[in-house]
Amino acid sequence: xxxxxxxxxxxxxxxxxxxxxxxxxxxxxxxxxxxxxxxxxxxxxxxxxxxxxxxxxxxxxxxxxxxxxxxxxxxxxxxxxxxxxxxxxxxxxxxxxxxxxxxxxxxxxxxxxxxxxxxxxxxxxxxxxxxxxxxxxxxxxxxxxxxxxxxxxxxxxxxxxxxxxxxxxxxxxxxxxxxxxxxxxxxxxxxxxxxxxxxxxxxxxxxxxxxxxxxxxxxxxxxxxxxxxxxxxxxxxxxxxxxxxxxxxxxxxxxxxxxxxxxxxxxxxxxxxxxxxxxxxxxxxxxxxxxxxxxxxxxxxxxxxxxxxxxxxxxxxxxxxxxxxxxxxxxxxxxxxxxxxxxxxxxxxxxxxxxxxxxxxxxxxxxxxxxxxxxxxxxxxxxxxxxxxxxxxxxxxxxxxxxxxxxxxxxxxxxxxxxxxxxxxxxxx
Amino acid sequence: xxxxxxxxxxxxxxxxxxxxxxxxxxxxxxxxxxxxxxxxxxxxxxxxxxxxxxxxxxxxxxxxxxxxxxxxxxxxxxxxxxxxxxxxxxxxxxxxxxxxxxxxxxxxxxxxxxxxxxxxxxxxxxxxxxxxxxxxxxxxxxxxxxxxxxxxxxxxxxxxxxxxxxxxxxxxxxxxxxxxxxxxxxxxxxxxxxxxxxxxxxxxxxxxxxxxxxxxxxxxxxxxxxxxxxxxxxxxxxxxxxxxxxxxxxxxxxxxxxxxxxxxxxxxxxxxxxxxxxxxxxxxxxxxxxxxxxxxxxxxxxxxxxxxxxxxxxxxxxxxxxxxxxxxxxxxxxxxxxxxxxxxxxxxxxxxxxxxxxxxxxxxxxxxxxxxxxxxxxxxxxxxxxxxxxxxxxxxxxxxxxxxxxxxxxxxxxxxxxxxxxxxxxxxx
Numbered sequence: 001x002x003x004x005x006x007x008x009x010x011x012x013x014x015x016x017x018x019x020x021x022x023x024x025x026x027x028x029x030x031x032x033x034x035x036x037x038x039x040x041x042x043x044x045x046x047x048x049x050x051x052x053x054x055x056x057x058x059x060x061x062x063x064x065x066x067x068x069x070x071x072x073x074x075x076x077x078x079x080x081x082x083x084x085x086x087x088x089x090x091x092x093x094x095x096x097x098x099x100x101x102x103x104x105x106x107x108x109x110x111x112x113x114x115x116x117x118x119x120x121x122x123x124x125x126x127x128x129x130x131x132x133x134x135x136x137x138x139x140x141x142x143x144x145x146x147x148x149x150x151x152x153x154x155x156x157x158x159x160x161x162x163x164x165x166x167x168x169x170x171x172x173x174x175x176x177x178x179x180x181x182x183x184x185x186x187x188x189x190x191x192x193x194x195x196x197x198x199x200x201x202x203x204x205x206x207x208x209x210x211x212x213x214x215x216x217x218x219x220x221x222x223x224x225x226x227x228x229x230x231x232x233x234x235x236x237x238x239x240x241x242x243x244x245x246x247x248x249x250x251x252x253x254x255x256x257x258x259x260x261x262x263x264x265x266x267x268x269x270x271x272x273x274x275x276x277x278x279x280x281x282x283x284x285x286x287x288x289x290x291x292x293x294x295x296x297x298x299x300x301x302x303x304x305x306x307x308x309x310x311x312x313x314x315x316x317x318x319x320x321x322x323x324x325x326x327x328x329x330x331x332x333x334x335x336x337x338x339x340x341x342x343x344x345x346x347x348x349x350x351x352x353x354x355x356x357x358x359x360x361x362x363x364x365x366x367x368x369x370x371x372x373x374x375x376x377x378x379x380x381x382x383x384x385x386x387x388x389x390x391x392x393x394x395x396x397x398x399x400x401x402x403x404x405x406x407x408x409x410x411x412x413x414x415x416x417x418x419x420x421x422x423x424x425x426x427x428x429x
Numbered sequence: 430x431x432x433x434x435x436x437x438x439x440x441x442x443x444x445x446x447x448x449x450x451x452x453x454x455x456x457x458x459x460x461x462x463x464x465x466x467x468x469x470x471x472x473x474x475x476x477x478x479x480x481x482x483x484x485x486x487x488x489x490x491x492x493x494x495x496x497x498x499x500x501x502x503x504x505x506x507x508x509x510x511x512x513x514x515x516x517x518x519x520x521x522x523x524x525x526x527x528x529x530x531x532x533x534x535x536x537x538x539x540x541x542x543x544x545x546x547x548x549x550x551x552x553x554x555x556x557x558x559x560x561x562x563x564x565x566x567x568x569x570x571x572x573x574x575x576x577x578x579x580x581x582x583x584x585x586x587x588x589x590x591x592x593x594x595x596x597x598x599x600x601x602x603x604x605x606x607x608x609x610x611x612x613x614x615x616x617x618x619x620x621x622x623x624x625x626x627x628x629x630x631x632x633x634x635x636x637x638x639x640x641x642x643x644x645x646x647x648x649x650x651x652x653x654x655x656x657x658x659x660x661x662x663x664x665x666x667x668x669x670x671x672x673x674x675x676x677x678x679x680x681x682x683x684x685x686x687x688x689x690x691x692x693x694x695x696x697x698x699x700x701x702x703x704x705x706x707x708x709x710x711x712x713x714x715x716x717x718x719x720x721x722x723x724x725x726x727x728x729x730x731x732x733x734x735x736x737x738x739x740x741x742x743x744x745x746x747x748x749x750x751x752x753x754x755x756x757x758x759x760x761x762x763x764x765x766x767x768x769x770x771x772x773x774x775x776x777x778x779x780x781x782x783x784x785x786x787x788x789x790x791x792x793x794x795x796x797x798x799x800x801x802x803x804x805x806x807x808x809x810x811x812x813x814x815x816x817x818x819x820x821x822x823x824x825x826x827x828x829x830x831x832x833x834x835x836x837x838x839x840x841x842x843x844x845x846x847x848x849x850x851x852x853x854x855x856x857x858x
Binding site for chain 1: 446450454458460461558564565566569570573574575576577578702705717718719720721722723724725726727728731733734736737738740741744745749752753754755756757761763
């Protein structure tokens with residue numbers, strides 16, 4: 001049986017699980033591949049750190065050269081994370097004629113196109129299934145099983161941290177800060193949660209998904225981003241009354257010759273599959289012209305789910321090596337499609353305004369919206385406060401243009417009877 | 430660019446869509462494959478039938494030899510359906526050294542193992558992604574993306590017809606016969622609905638899923654089957670009160686050294702993803718030891734969704750041909766695991782009994798259940814009818830052994846105060 005050597009970069013939470021699976025299940029994995037899959041070297045920062053699983057000491061090294069210069073290593077798994085030195089490692093592996101498996105969303109979102117080209121040039125594969133949705137198979141189905149489709153839209157919950165926080169806010173009425181603190185205590189959120197709560201992580205994942213779905217490189221910097229820290233539990237209650245859940249959605253749509261690509265909180269109809277995704281789970285909904293609507297649901301983070309996907313990518317490459325033939329990465333990014341500016345998108349909106357409870361206030365609001373060609377689909381008045389003489393007015397609009405909505409918000413904010421536009425959340429059907 | 434020839438057997442609902450996709454999208458598909466994919470022959474029964482899409486007359490033939498003897502046809506798509514002549518066609522394609530794509534669940538469920546062996550022997554691929562879940566990618570993720578996992582359980586809604594009927598019964602309180610008639614009027618159910626409503630179709634699909642998940646050939650005849658025709662809309666209401674939906678589930682589980690494999694109506698907790706799958710949609714839930722719980726959701730039938738998957742299988746094979754190397758079917762059915770008899774399974778049960786409303790009836794029932802070591806988790810009494818002096822008693826049990834439950838039912842049925850055990854539905858968590 002041919003032997004296929006694997007080098008692992010990084011032995012953190014995911015790396016430890018991956019090493020453990022390859023070491024413990026080598027017999028079964030080899031059987032599936034038709035070649036033996038052997039872990040040959042593991043790059044670590046500290047040789048003497050205590051690990052959750054035993055890894056033979058002779059496999060550990062602190063010198064990257066031991067991996068890149070080993071001619072018997074065919075596949076390099078990059079699980080260092082972050083942009084550098086991970087990007088350099090991946091480049092070095094490729095030019096050393098080694099296939100690469102990575103879970104690194106930041107590196108792939110920012111450099112995927114160039115890395116895939118480099119891999120094609122060196123006839124090696126580059127797989128990154130775990131970079132989106134962790135344990136959920138989504139990139140491979142999108143590229144392989146949906147290859148005959150024109151993809152119309154992707155709507156996804158791809159960040160478990162924010163989905164956990166939003167679920168807490170929705171189910172228990174917790175304010176954002178408190179829900180975040182709970183997430184941090186449980187290890188679901190980092191001490192500095194910026195990457196998650198500002199939608200940066202979700203935008204990386206959307207860039208990867210949208211690139212594959214629409215066959216064009218989509219840069220993370222071209223994706224509109226809005227986080228969840230300004231959300232108020234009130235709006236979860238009102239949204240539910242109107243038939244919606246509030247989720248941080250990553251959305252990409254084909255719209256004629258251009259793309260929409262955006263990450264923001266959104267009202268999602270309660271009867272949809274996405275609305276029922278709670279806690280740290282992720283889900284990716286894909287609309288294709290042949291297949292209709294598909295949803296892929298599962299754990300979006302964690303060492304074990306991620307190891308499932310990373311090892312699967314290793315096995316796919318190993319199987320291709322064992323079968324002989326040309327190996328090249330899947331890279332059908334041959335279209336050039338622009339992302340439309342956020343100002344030009346058209347969707348429905350949820351407004352909440354804190355107003356003085358005086359006659360004529362609704363008429364004033366309706367006039368401003370009308371002036372901006374925003375038509376109202378539903379209005380509810382809430383929480384009359386007889387002492388302060390204020391009320392909350394909630395408005396759901398018909399599809400309207402973002403630019404007009406933003407202009408209307410500015411004008412509404414300056415109305416004497418309107419204390420504040422307290423919430424503006426887009427609606428996604 | 431290398432040319433890869435495709436022969437199509439059958440030009441019905443799915444076949445027409447497949448032919449149309451290959452003819453209309455050839456440029457894009459070829460680009461993805463790195464070789465040109467060309468439809469060369471289409472086997473039909475009637476050359477002059479009017480088709481939903483135009484297919485060039487010179488491609489049509491009524492002679493199977495025109496497909497099997499064409500040396501330029503590399504891939505044969507079998508969409509004839511049913512067991513024969515489909516099985517013969519697939520065999521003949523394989524021995525003629527042609528790769529095969531099929532959507533035929535009956536043929537694969539009954540003969541998959543032998544056909545895969547034959548394909549391996551002739552170095553051709555045999556793909557059948559569309560045989561389960563139609564447009565939903567599930568077999569390929571199961572074999573490829575979850576390859577590192579030990580699969581613990583599959584729970585699936587794989588029959589759109591019955592799910593449509595059950596959804597109608599649940600949401601509108603329709604009796605079975607009426608819901609079936611509506612499904613027939615909409616074309617969701619056949620004039621003879623036996624295959625769907627008796628769980629035969631679901632058992633074929635479960636046999637295919639379980640074989641791949643547990644690496645052992647699972648014969649459809651070894652799967653316990655119970656249909657939906659005896660269900661009463663009452664039980665949907667009571668189940669909902671208890672926190673459950675009623676779904677026809679296909680269930681396969683690893684239990685030590687043996688497998689459970691069964692298709693029957695089941696109470697499913699409302700908060701699970703499966704409970705929210707309504708209408709003709711399908712969903713497959715998979716539990717793996719690394720990945721945890723995954724759910725794949727989408728359209729389980731229809732020409733266009735099925736064509737999405739069939740063409741994807743063709744593209745995968747075409748890509749492998751273009752890359753060179755050995756081609757062989759995925760076939761890791763090297764374990765031999767027995768399916769346990771239904772009598773030995775252990776699960777929770779939902780009982781509904783029509784009883785005389787007299788003192789002591791519940792005590793009698795509880796005694797019988799106790800005698801059979803069935804312990805009660807919840808009891809509700811419903812619909813007292815003061816004139817007939819009858820009532821409905823609904824009981825939810827703790828996990829109990831099927832054999833004991835069946836014995837208890839027989840004994841309960843013979844109690845003087847019990848008119849009838851009107852419903853017995855298993856509970857699946």
